Amino acid sequence: MNTRYETVIGLEVHVQLTTATKIFCGCSTAFGQAPNSQTCPVCLGLPGALPVLNREVVNAAIKAGLATNCRIAPYSIFARKNYFYPDLPKGYQISQFELPICEHGWLDIGGEEFAAKRVGITRIHMEEDAGKLLHGSSAGSLVDLNRACTPLLEVVSEPDMRSAAEAIAYLKQLHQIVVYLGVCDGNMEEGSFRCDANVSVRPVGQVELGTRAELKNLNSFRFIKQAIDFEVERQIELIEDGGKVIQETRLFDPDAGVTRSMRGKEQAHDYRYFPDPDLLPLEVSDVWIDEVRAALPELPGQKRQRYEEALGLPAYDAAVLAAERPVAEYFDALVVLHKNPKLCSNWVMGEVLGAVKENDVAIVDCPVTPTLLAGILKRIEDNTISGKMAKTVFTTIWQSGKSADEVIAEKGLKQVSDSGALDAIIDEVIAANPTEVAEYQGGKDKLMGFFVGQVMKASKGKANPGLVNQLLKERLSA
């Protein structure tokens, strides 16, 4: 990468909301239904039909705004964005233009590849989605308006990011937040979380921004990185060769890994925005905002901080546990029942996540509930079972749903911690291995592991390994 240039990136993210019904009518938002089966006069744009704002969409917007440190506007306005396209039934999209619901927010991002920084969020506004065109039918192009009028939030960042890595870090954090809030399912392939990137370059030290290109069709984090990296190289090469970057929309081609010009500024639409006279200005009271704030879940950043500071977990554990809300909630439920955070963390990150992944179940459906797992952890800590035994117990509980104590009792897995019983086994092992005893006593300390192994084997795994270690040391050093 050419170090004489600085990359400048601003992102526009469309977050499809998970409300049960559309933003301006009562139709369902469910995905994958028969074409045009989820429509009514309002979302079909039939003559005379009028929009009525879905209050849940406003709740989602306030949630997203509060979670990204925005100011929530007490008064905001819906506007019409006018353009013709067959997937846009009314010939205009209802959006917000001047006076959006959220402004002046920020997210802090940090990563291994760059220093921690704050990315500004210019605005978040509510709008309706368009329908979908289906090309290639024998009847010509067809229109499916099931998606028309489904609610979106558009989150617009400041041009504060300086590399693809920063852009990805910002996007991942935003993605995590909206999924955490439960306002978006986060599915990028289905288009529930879509990103356009405004990319420009400028010589290092220059204050004015370079001319930007708007990149579209970026439907995975990997494509976003590829597209930005390609575009930065393209613009630098163009400038180095004496050319000029033109302001245009460019489409990313994931097969070729390149961006291609879609339309230039001269073909840009004049959207003729004006306040939608069918909708009243939206007034959001402090009481409403406070209600939403009070119901906000603990956010991933707050969770990470609590895990590290209050629970003393390593940063890595905190990040893994906080990454997804259901995992964090599983962990939170567990750590209340069993107050050894590191042991809990090890088990959630290890056995629990491993098992749910292997069995392809959601963690909320994990048969070993936090209560059942806490039962296992309790028996590890009081030395009833060894850590290794505990894994067997975990697997048995997964299949049977029984408690740890039931499984331990039924299978006779109770650890032998009675030194009398262990002495007898140790006697046998020492008697059976005179050569190793001599070698150990001659200074070959590594053989301790061998003796422990032999005792464990003779006890069928039930011996308390800590106690075995201690007893062996006493006996062999005698």
Added chain:
Amino acid sequence: MSESQFTISSLGKELQAQRTTAVAATRQCVERINNTDNQLNAFITRCDDSAFQDATAADARLSAGSAATLTGIPLGLKDIFSTKGVRTTCGSKILDNYVPVYDATVVERLRAQGAVIVGKLNMDEFAMGSSNETSAAGVCRNPWDKNHVPGGSSGGSAVAVAAGQVVAALGTDTGGSIRQPAAHCGVVGLKPTYGRVSRYGVIAFASSLDQVGPITRTVDDCALLLEAIAGYDPRDSTSVDCPVPDYQAHLRDGVTGKKIGLPREYFIEGLDPEVKRAVDDAIEVYRRLGAELVPVSLPHTDYSVACYYLIATAEASSNLARYDGVRFGVRHSSGGGLIDMYQQTRSAGFGAEVKRRIMLGTYALSSGYYDAYYLKAQKVRTLIRQDFHNVFEQVDLLLTPVAPTAAFKIGEKTDDPLQMYLSDIFTIPANLAGTCAMSLPCGFDAAGMPIGLQLIGKPFGEGEMLQTAWAFEQATDWHTRQPVL
């Protein structure tokens, strides 16, 4: 008196007393339409079959003793109201084949009362016009003189009521489209306060100005029909959740001591002397009835027409974008792709006046012109609204002419859109201010054409306005005159 001259209240009494039937009343209307509409052209779509079904159902309800005010009353609807299963053209070629899948809220309310829907009435295309001459269904003629326009845009509604084809009708009023044709046809027309009546299912011209209202033969009927359609509708965000009063309760209370303002900006040069004389006579009537007439001023009146033609056209340019040939209506395409389909559909589907207004509105909203036109017009609108607010601190309501002249001749103003626009000069301000206003008959000119008196009430002051109108109607007999057909 023939049955065609029934009013809602008189026919209602006959029906309740079972001295006549809804089927008989409907037959009377259908025969009247058969005999007169080839001359008048008030109907775009007739609903004879379903009207008789409505009437039969109404008679059953009347026999069962569960009738409402409008049960069995034959009514007409401007062709701007979405009617389930009944073609709704809005006076445009582009909707020539459009059959809605749903009823407008006001239509639902009429049906719930058991009204008989006789048909869909002629109008200027997309309600854009003051003479009914822009209708794709052809001009509708004034029953008082068939060489004259009926006014517009709700021309067919006013004609059908004046000619006895229906007992009453619904129209819409964006800049005078109920009041001006009511005045030109010698009937009563009321534009309610913005938000008083639901706009759901009313094909939009200019959303911030459009309002649904009754056109009737009497003030009494106007009160009855308004009460039936008014009220909050959760499907229209701009409808207001404010209880609907019993308009009958104070209708007969008189006007003694009422302060009626006479805004000097409405009595100007260019006001036809015969119209002025009729309105002056009406002022005298009110004086005699004990009202106090007070000169007042609405200083920003001069800017109303310019302000209106920026806001209304801007909203219309967006509202009419949905007529693209994709989902409904008439599509024209020679297979040249999407843009070709849009261009051909809209070129062939819209008439000249609609195209003119779409272009004006598109221009007013365009980048670089928005501030100078649309935004400026909104600021002027605020000043006009404040004028009304201020004047209503001094008086209870206002009295003005409805239009500068009586109905003009067909073709007289079609080549001069500006002259046509000025015929709405006295009606536009009430739409910009969002307040209620009505027209009632107050005389005739020398040629025998009716003249209308306008009352402008306070926001949600329909009750007081109707009461004031009723007193005038009782003191005069203009409303009893019928055109000879």
